[in-house]
Amino acid sequence: MSIRGAAFIAGAFEHPRREIPDRSTYQIHAEVAAGALADAGLSVSDVDGYFCDSSAGFGPLSMVDYLGLHCTHVDSTETGGSSYVVHVGHAAEAIAAGKCRVALITMAGRPRSAATARRPPTEPSPDAVFEGLWGMSGAVTGYALAAQRHMHEFGTTSAQLAEVKVAASLHARHNPNAFLPKAVTVDEVLDSPMISSPLHRQDCCVVTDGGGAVVVVSPEVARQLERTTVKVLGHGETVKHAEAGRLDLTYTGAVVSGPRAFEEAGVTPSDVDYASIYDSFTITVIETLEDLGFCEKGEGGRFVLDGTLVAPAGRLPFNTDGGGLCNNHPSNRGGMTRIVEAVRQLRGEAHPAVQVPDCAIGVVHGTGGSIGTRMGSSTLLLGREDA
Amino acid sequence: MSGALPVPAPAVFPETAPFWEATARGKLLLSRCEDCGAVIWYPRPLCPACGRPRVSWVEASGRGSVYSFTVVHRNAVDGYREAVPYVVAYVELEEGPRVLTNIVGCDPEAVTIGMPVSATFDDTGHGSALFRFRPA
Numbered sequence: 413m414s415i416r417g418a419a420f421i422a423g424a425f426e427h428p429r430r431e432i433p434d435r436s437t438y439q440i441h442a443e444v445a446a447g448a449l450a451d452a453g454l455s456v457s458d459v460d461g462y463f464c465d466s467s468a469g470f471g472p473l474s475m476v477d478y479l480g481l482h483c484t485h486v487d488s489t490e491t492g493g494s495s496y497v498v499h500v501g502h503a504a505e506a507i508a509a510g511k512c513r514v515a516l517i518t519m520a521g522r523p524r525s526a527a528t529a530r531r532p533p534t535e536p537s538p539d540a541v542f543e544g545l546w547g548m549s550g551a552v553t554g555y556a557l558a559a560q561r562h563m564h565e566f567g568t569t570s571a572q573l574a575e576v577k578v579a580a581s582l583h584a585r586h587n588p589n590a591f592l593p594k595a596v597t598v599d600e601v602l603d604s605p606m607i608s609s610p611l612h613r614q615d616c617c618v619v620t621d622g623g624g625a626v627v628v629v630s631p632e633v634a635r636q637l638e639r640t641t642v643k644v645l646g647h648g649e650t651v652k653h654a655e656a657g658r659l660d661l662t663y664t665g666a667v668v669s670g671p672r673a674f675e676e677a678g679v680t681p682s683d684v685d686y687a688s689i690y691d692s693f694t695i696t697v698i699e700t701l702e703d704l705g706f707c708e709k710g711e712g713g714r715f716v717l718d719g720t721l722v723a724p725a726g727r728l729p730f731n732t733d734g735g736g737l738c739n740n741h742p743s744n745r746g747g748m749t750r751i752v753e754a755v756r757q758l759r760g761e762a763h764p765a766v767q768v769p770d771c772a773i774g775v776v777h778g779t780g781g782s783i784g785t786r787m788g789s790s791t792l793l794l795g796r797e798d799a
Numbered sequence: 800m801s802g803a804l805p806v807p808a809p810a811v812f813p814e815t816a817p818f819w820e821a822t823a824r825g826k827l828l829l830s831r832c833e834d835c836g837a838v839i840w841y842p843r844p845l846c847p848a849c850g851r852p853r854v855s856w857v858e859a860s861g862r863g864s865v866y867s868f869t870v871v872h873r874n875a876v877d878g879y880r881e882a883v884p885y886v887v888a889y890v891e892l893e894e895g896p897r898v899l900t901n902i903v904g905c906d907p908e909a910v911t912i913g914m915p916v917s918a919t920f921d922d923t924g925h926g927s928a929l930f931r932f933r934p935a
């Protein structure tokens with residue numbers, strides 16, 4: 413695919429001031445965004461792609477929320493002062509690939525004012541100021557808030573959440589590298605210490621060192637390799653945020669990323685043989701399964717009963733390595749290990765006890781940030797080499 | 800007063816200074832868009848609903864209800880570590896926004912979704928106060 417002629421720069425704006433002690437960096441981002449969009453004759457509601465460097469709060473998670481954007485493509489590639497040139501290239505690629513139509517790239521900073529302005533020496537992200545003072549303890553507090561609300565609206569129970577952990581633990585038994593290789597029961601999950609109600613210790617993922625990697629190649633290269641490859645079929649992404657204070661804790665960004673990925677892949681949830689679902693907490697899996705369309709909204713707790721997620725015979729075998737709940741959650745970022753297990757399944761190289769027979773279509777879903785505030789969601793559809 | 804909970808001071812940005820100064824006087828301000836009328840949380844000088852920059856301050860009633868909550872039993876946050884169990888909640892204000900906060904002034908196990916609450920302010924000692932909520 414070429415980006416030649418695939419994209420054009422429609423608006424540009426340089427902030428008129430050179431010393432700005434009376435603004436945060438985020439407000440300057442907002443002002444240059446407004447300037448460039450006005451120059452182009454567009455508004456924030458037209459924007460579906462956003463690019464910034466790593467100095468802007470928590471990157472796109474902070475800025476997409478702050479600016480009130482709704483995006484299907486975000487990028488915070490950090491290459492210092494050249495970042496924004498790179499962003500133009502990435503934006504053209506994304507537009508050529510149909511990932512977005514209007515890409516907004518913003519940058520801002522206040523090195524001249526930093527020494528004198530009335531502000532702390534480091535500028536926290538704009539959302540952190542209004543969320544960081546009340547004792548949110550790591551990720552678990554936000555996910556607990558989501559679980560409590562899901563239970564309230566849909567009647568989901570702690571025992572149903574526990575079924576997710578039980579399924580993961582049954583898989584982890586077969587993984588010699590799993591951090592928690594022992595099978596657990598629903599009662600054992602419910603009897604584990606309460607961390608942040610309604611989430612128990614065993615509703616939470618493990619904390620591990622480690623990492624992972626994948627190599628993506630062109631079709632031409634893939635054809636020359638002896639090793640079995642896995643076909644990328646489709647992808648979707650978004651940032652789901654607080655909507656200016658109307659945060660809804662009962663759904664995730666998978667409601668946007670999932671349908672886009674399935675559509676691009678030309679498959680439906682009923683075609684999926686194996687699911688790698690980011691499982692930072694049991695509630696993460698319940699909401700994601702609903703939002704990807706494996707069951708109706710609110711039915712996730714009932715969907716996972718009766719061994720639905722247990723390989724190889726369940727209706728939707730998931731996280732057959734034991735997932736983040738039992739196997740591995742390196743650097744508190746679980747997306748990579750979800751991809752790796754999906755590749756094992758689609759190559760037919762998962763542990764024989766959990767290998768899904770004739771596994772042809774796999775879905776991988778990653779979650780970043782917090783379901784309890786703002787989150788990145790990305791869905792990937794993968795197929796067997798001949799899919 | 801909120802029992803044993805700490806009262807950390809916020810990082811004040813130029814554009815959020817009026818908000819924090821008001822908390823010191825026991826008032827909760829909200830950003831409101833002069834163009835589309837949206838009431839915005841967290842406060843910011845542009846409207847994320849319509850993208851326009853004409854935003855002004857309005858005083859909230861301080862009344863609301865619990866949208867969701869969690870009783871924190873284990874914690875790694877300085878100052879809060881020793882305060883368990885305590886309640887972190889989203890309170891839906893009468894004006895619409897759902898704000899992250901603590902529920903204080905009652906047994907943590909007595910908190911329920913939908914419970915009516917009203918704002919209370921704990922002085923940070925730095926010209927600002929932390930807004931929390933107690934049963935109304």
Ligand SMILES: [Zn+2]
Binds near residue numbers: 846
């Ligand atoms: Zn507005």
